[in-house]
Amino acid sequence: MITDQNPGWHLRHKYQDLPDIFYSSVGPTEVAQSKIVLFNETLAEELGLDDTLLRQLPDIFTGNQLPDESKPIAQAYAGHQFASFTMLGDGRAVLLGEQQADDGRLYDIQLKGAGRTPYSRGGDGRAALGPMLREYLISESMHGLGVPTSRGLAVATTGEKVYREEVLPGAVLTRVADSHIRVGTFQYARQWGSKQDLQALADYTIDRHYPEIAEDENKYLSFLHKVAERQAALIAKWQLVGFIHGVMNTDNVAISGQTIDYGPCAFMDRYDRQTVFSSIDLERRYAYGNQPEIGAWNMARFAESLLILIDEEEEKALPQAKEVIQNYLSLVESYWLDGMRAKLGIVDKTDEDKVLIERLLNLMEQHRADFTNTFRALTLLQFDPASRLFQAKAFQTWFQEWQSKLALQSMTVTEAYQLMKQHNPSVIPRNYLVEKVLDEAVSNNDYQPLYDLLAVMQNPYAYTEMQEAYAADPPDEAYQTFCGT
Structure with a gap:
């Protein structure tokens, strides 16, 4: 039930029916000031939550205030990290409980960056704003792409600093998953x-x-x-x-x-x-x-x-x-x-399909062609005349064989291209775009570029005019990512 005090929380704690070796009871660590900078209205609705009321409760998303019936815990687990086995656990996350949606399904509600736990292993238990925005953006993009994923309900800043290689603004991600049970x-x-x-x-x-x-x-x-x-x-x-x-x-x-x-x-x-x-x-x-x-x-x-x-x-x-x-x-x-x-509009399966596909991929690798935009060009039949791949004789031979295959199928060629549109995204969260919008948000407190990219990634298969600006080949420069801990 949604009331003035409760925006629709129906938290269950079935994981805590397990033996207590699997978790430790621990609450979030209080922060200086809570401010919501990203909020997922669509996901809130799916969870049976009142997004308008939740927006008025920023302390929920940093752990300063707990939802009704919350019994926070940190989960214990181990893992092979780069093939080396070690004891781990939620070192900077607490599970508030399992939200029971209207259809009866359970969804873990977890605060990531909520402070130290018994599994922190000397860490501060906190998270920086940039990595939390990044997880929210990439996970929502994956959802739009149709890839099973955890999702972000909100990102809230804490008014505090975290110390990594440099001093960074702190934040907490509210992560929603079918569960956090791992190998x-x-x-x-x-x-x-x-x-x-x-x-x-x-x-x-x-x-x-x-x-x-x-x-x-x-x-x-x-x-x-x-x-x-x-x-x-x-x-x-x-x-x-x-x-x-x-x-x-x-x-x-x-x-x-x-x-x-x-x-x-x-x-x-x-x-x-x-x-x-x-x-x-x-x-x-x-x-x-x-x-x-x-x-x-x-x-x-x-x-x-x-x-x-x-x-x-x-x-x-x-x-x-x-x-x-x-x-x-x-x-x-x-x-x-x-x-x-x-992705190639093939519906009548044959044993030769794999050879055709591998030939294309080999040509793409040989000519350093962009993965997403190659399939986008094939879907739209729009080929950049400056592209080494599309000008190569071997590609042109491949293209004619592919076209012949499409022409002989049980579905029409037009239907084949419609199928391709459903499986070849027009846009992805390009690495350089991700870094650009995150820098604007973290360094300049300007979230509009991030909001715009999120809007584009809600339906990456739409092939809209708005997506054209995000679909260009990226600059030719090295790119590296870093762990957020």
């Missing part, structure tokens, strides 16, 4: 909990995300299958829009199948399978072309955590789990291939 949560349970703890976590997660398998003969093996399927579909979507997560550690892999924890992420401009933006990924572990294989590696770590539940004799569970992991890369390729077919 690392299961690794933590397997390493430091009992079998009963692990089983309780698995049963809770199945009930929340995969209730359809609850009665399966071996529901924990089915659980592994389901999570692997969702991860495969997710990473295929990343590849199809040129998204590079940047830090695919197991603690950043959500069991729900959503993209989560946007740190040094970015979108690829020129097509290059070895593209890396993260300043800390010196060995290119998480390069664009490696993301499917790293996904398989992460799923193998998840499978290891579940072995004892799949079969009490783990050696009997091992071949069953291996089969799931071995099939994982085939799943990713299947989802990716279907997506690439759609």
Whole structure:
């Protein structure tokens, strides 16, 4: 119920039914002054919240004031960070509870940058304004692109400074996710909990995300299958829009199948399978072309955590789990291939489709062509005469073969181009544009460029006149991203 005092919070705390090794009760740390600088009206409505009333309660979004019935906690988890296993946990985030929407679904409401917790490991528990604006912008862009993702409900400044390499304005992001249960949560349970703890976590997660398998003969093996399927579909979507997560550690892999924890992420401009933006990924572990294989590696770590539940004799569970992991890369390729077919307007599948697609990608890589704008040009049949790719004889040969294929399909060529429009974004949050709007907001307190970019990214498949200004090829300059902690 929405009242003058309650804007529609229906917070539940089902995660706290788990054994207490999985969390610590801890509240946000008070800040000097709360001011909302970004607010997601559409998401508030989806959550059953009154956006007008919420806007009048900025202290909710920094933790100075808690929603009714809130019981804040920090979650415990572990993770392989660049393949090194360690104990982690919410070092600067608190979970206020699970908002129950009108349709009965639960959504985690988390304050990121809310202060120290038992898992802070010497950190200050705070977040800088720039990275919080960036996560809000990129996650909303991913939502517009049709990629499963956590989302931002609000960003609020704190009136305080945070100290990194330089002194920066502080902020808190209110993050909404299907849950914050990670592969690392299961690794933590397997390493430091009992079998009963692990089983309780698995049963809770199945009930929340995969209730359809609850009665399966071996529901924990089915659980592994389901999570692997969702991860495969997710990473295929990343590849199809040129998204590079940047830090695919197991603690950043959500069991729900959503993209989560946007740190040094970015979108690829020129097509290059070895593209890396993260300043800390010196060995290119998480390069664009490696993301499917790293996904398989992460799923193998998840499978290891579940072995004892799949079969009490783990050696009997091992071949069953291996089969799931071995099939994982085939799943990713299947989802990716279907997506690439759609990007090229192909509906009548043949075995030759992959060869046609790979030939185009190889030509794009050879001529350093922009990933998004190449598919945009094919969708609109508008080719830059200065483009090395489009002037190449090999491309022209490829183009004629592709056109011949479209002409022989069961759908019309016009329908094929309409399909392409639905799968090739006109715009992405270009790295240089993201940095520009964030600098204007943080340095000059001018949020209008950020609002404009967010509006453009709400429907990146619209091909509107307004999007034209955001669709140009980026400047030819090096770009690097940094972790926000």
